[in-house]
Amino acid sequence: MTPLLNYIVSHTKLPEVSIKNTVELLNEDCTIPFISRYRKERTGNLDEVQIGDIVKFKEQFETLEKRKAAILKALEEQDALTSELKQKIEATQDLTTLEDLYLPFKKSRKTKAETARQNGLEPLAKIIMSQNVNDVESVAYKYVKGEIKSVEDALEGARHIISEWINELTDIRNNIRQQLERFAMISTKVVKAKADDENAQKFRDYFEWEEALSRIPSHRLLAILRAESEGFIKVKIEIDDEKALTKIEDRIMRSNNDCTEQIQIAIQDAYKRLLLPSLSNEALQNAKTKADEAAISVFAKNLKQLLLGSPLGEKRVLAIDPGFRTGCKVVCLDAQGGLLYNETIYPHPPKSDTIGAMKKISSLTEAYQIEAIAIGNGTASRETEAVIRKIHFKNDIQVFVVSEAGASIYSASKIARDEFPNYDVTVRGSVSIGRRLQDPLAELVKIDAKSIGVGQYQHDVDQTKLKKELDVVVESCVNAVGVNLNTASTSLLSYVSGIGPKLAENIVAYRDENGAFTSRNEVKKVPRLGGKAFEQGAAFLRIKEAKNPLDDSAVHPESYAIVEKMAKDLGKHVTDLIGNKDQLQNIDLKKYCTETVGLPTLQDIINELEKPGLDIREQAKVFTFNQNIKTINDLREGQLLPGIVNNITNFGCFVDVGIKESGLIHVSNLSDSFVKDVNEHVSLHQQVIVKVLDVDVPRKRIQLKLHK
Incomplete structure (x- = not known):
C-alpha cells in the first residue's frame, strides 16, 4: 500500500481498492458528482460524502508531504539533517509533530537564547544542565567578558538557553498540550473603557465568562473571539500552572545542588514566556478550527436545503x-x-x-x-x-x-x-x-453563498475553508438537479461538473449566436469544450423536447448504446421504454453487464428511464402567516403561530413568524428528549407551528417552542 493510500485508509476506514480507484479518477480530473454518479463500479458505490472525505485526506497528505520536503531541504542546507532525524520526519503523520521536530532548527536571530549563544554562554548552560556543579557562581565568573558585565548576566543568559532547550523538548510540549486539551479554561474580561459602547452590548453575556475550552459550543467560542477582535473583551486560556511546572521539574531535575535554583528559574521562564503562550494559543486555534468546522458544517447543511428549496417551476x-x-x-x-x-x-x-x-x-x-x-x-x-x-x-x-x-x-x-x-x-x-x-437554485447560485444568510458567524470562520465547502455544496446541488442547457445562466452552468466559468461563458455565447441546442452532442461544438469536459458534464445538461429523449435525462451519453440495445432486444424504440415501468422492470440487467458497466449503473439507468428528468425537489407551497401579528408588540406568551424555519444553528433554529424579528427555538425547546442534531428535528424553509415562550421587546428577542 502506498503512503497516500495508507494515510487515507487510516482516516476513513474505506476499502483500499475503492480509495485507490477514486484517487486515480481524481487524478484524471474527474469531479465528485461525476465519480459518485457514473463510476460506481470503480469506487465500490461510494457516495459524494465518502468521495469528499477521500479528497480532503488526499489534500491533507499532499500538504504534509510538501511541508516535509521543505523542512528536509532546510535542514540539509543547515547541515543539520541526521539519518535519525530524517527517519523521524518521514514517519510523521501530522503537522504538529512535524513542526515540533523542526522547532530547534528554525530559531529567529532575535531570541534571548540566541543572543546568549553569541555571547559565548552555551557551554555554561550545558554545565548547569549537567547538574554536577556545586559552585555555579565561580563557574559563571569565567564567562564575564565582552557584553557580559556580571555573574548574574552570565547566569541569566545561560538560563535563557536552558529555557529554549526545555521549550523544544517534544515530550514536555505534548504533556502541556494534553493538559490544555483536557483541563484548559477559557475566561473573558470586559475592556472597561468600552463596556458602555452600544456595539458592545450584544456581547454583554461575555463581559465576564469562564468555561472549559474542551466543552465550549462552537457558536459561543466564535462570538467570544469576535468580541475580542472588536476590542470589547480580553480572552485568556489557563491551566493549573503548579501542576504543569511540577511535571516539567519531574522531567528535568535529577539532583539537588547549586544548579537546582538556576534550572528552576529557567523552567519557570520556559513555561511562562515560551511554552504556555505558544501552546495555549495553539489550543485556542485548535478549538477555533473545530468551531469553524462545526459552523461551516451547519452553513453547508443550511445552504443545501436552501438551494434545493421548492421551485414553483416555469410559471409567469x-x-x-x-x-x-x-x-x-x-x-x-x-x-x-x-x-x-x-x-x-x-x-x-x-x-x-x-x-x-x-x-x-x-x-x-x-x-x-x-x-x-x-x-x-x-x-x-x-x-x-x-x-x-x-x-x-x-x-x-x-x-x-x-x-x-x-x-x-x-x-x-x-x-x-x-x-x-x-x-x-x-x-x-x-x-x-x-x-x-x-427556481431558487438557478437564482441563488448567482450570489456569494456566504451572503445568503443561513449560517452562524460565517464571516468569522476560515474563509478559504468556507468557500471551498460551500462551492462543493453548490456543485453537488446543481448536478443533483441538472440544468436546462438552453435557459441556464452562466452562473448556473459554471457549477456543472467539468464546465467551470470560462466554458460556461462559451456555452452561453454559442447559444446566443446559434440559437438553442438541439442535442447534447452539439455541445462539443462550443469553443474549447473538449472530450474531458463533455464526459464530465454532458449527463448533467438537459435539453427539453430534444429529438433524442435521453438528452432530457440523467442517462450519460456513454450509456445511450446500452439503452438502445435494451429497446432493440424488446423490439421497441427508446421512446417506448420511457415511463414504461412494467416493461423496464422485466429487463434482465445481467445481460447488459460489461467489464466497466455493472448492476449499479444499469439500475440507475432503469430508475431514470422510469421518470426521466424528474426534479428531486418538492414544488413550492403557499404559506400564510397569522394576519393579526404585524410587529413584535403583537406577540404574547402562550400564542401558537405558524412560521417558517429561516436559519439553523448548532444551538437551535430561527423561525420567521411574519414580523421583522425572527424568533429562536433553542435546542432545549425543539423536543422533550435530548437533541443531538437540530437538523434531525427541523429543516430550512419547513413550515411549523410554534408556541411563544418569552418576548423581550427592548432586546428584540423572541423565545419559541416547537409545537408538535
Missing part, C-alpha cells in the same frame, strides 16, 4: 420588492424569468395610493397572464401582502412571500449589471425575488 410571475417611502418595485416575468415589464407603486404611507396600486396589480396580472405573485420578505412585506390579498383576481393566483436574503448583493453585482445593463438595482432586486420563486 409578478414580483414585488416592498417599500414604504420609496414605493414597491414591481416586475412581470415570463415563465423563463425574462423581464417583461417594471413599474413602481405606492400603496403605503406617505403616498398611501392603495386603490391605485391594487388596480395596477390587477391590470398587470391580466395583461401578462400572471400565475403567481412573489413578495419580498423585507421592509413593508406584511403590509404589501395584506394589500395584495384584498385584490379579487379573475384567475386563481397564488401569493408567496420570498426570502430577500442576498438580493441586494446580487442586484449590485457584475452578474446583475451584465444581465440588466439598462435597469437600476431596485428593478434587478425585484427580478431576483421573482426568479427565486420560479
